[in-house]
Amino acid sequence: MSSSIRTLARRAALVAATGAAALVLAACGGDGADRPAGGAGHGDAGSHAPAGSPSPAGAHNPQDVAFAQGMIPHHRQALEMARLAADRASSGTVKDLARRIEKAQDPEIRTMSGWLKTWGEKVPEGTGAGGMDHSASGHSGMPGMMGGEDMAALEKLTGKAFDVQFLTMMVEHHEGAVEMAGTEQKKGRHTAAKAMADDIVTAQNAEISEMNKLLGKSESKS
The missing domain is CATH 1.20.1260.10 (Ferritin, core subunit, four-helix bundle)
Structure with a gap:
């Protein structure tokens, strides 16, 4: 029985981790969803971040x-x-x-x-x-x-x-x-x-x- 309980616990942890990863990916995907295809707008607060920093594809510096x-x-x-x-x-x-x-x-x-x-x-x-x-x-x-x-x-x-x-x-x-x-x-x-x-x-x-x-x-x- 203890082995079954441990297996269920691992499965529950895996499901929770997968759900958390999905939420992170959804958040990252939504970060640049509203940006124009040709680049970030001039008033974009993140458009002039330092080179090398993580950025959506449309951001510029x-x-x-x-x-x-x-x-x-x-x-x-x-x-x-x-x-x-x-x-x-x-x-x-x-x-x-x-x-x-x-x-x-x-x-x-x-x-x-x-x-x-x-x-x-x-x-x-x-x-x-x-x-x-x-x-x-x-x-x-x-x-x-x-x-x-x-x-x-x-x-x-x-x-x-x-x-x-x-x-x-x-x-x-x-x-x-x-x-x-x-x-x-x-x-x-x-x-x-x-x-x-x-x-x-x-x-x-x-x-x-x-x-x-x-x-x-x-x-x-x-």
């Missing part, structure tokens, strides 16, 4: 805001450079690379702009192609950002000279983006922003390797 506000103009300048390649580059490989850069970064600009609007933060001004060279000086402190003179000089080049300068500038530009994304990986909190940072590091490091190889070929033939 100041680093996430800085990442989006910095990467948007950074991407816009990359798009301006890429669009110049269409009628200035002589290499089909360079033109293809430029199209891939535009295809990847244009949607990321729209996504980051959406986050900032959801968070109640300012979206950086600028329209991308044709206007970035005039506002680049305002973002010159960002890693890899080109100055207005650099952009104006690139715009004047054509053929192989354009190819070499485009690749040289874009390598530096990509390295800056990877550095910025690395900071987001370490200090950011917003799940989607950190995932984008991961994508930027992976994709742009691969493109840096590709461009360095192209530069090596160009330099060996010069």
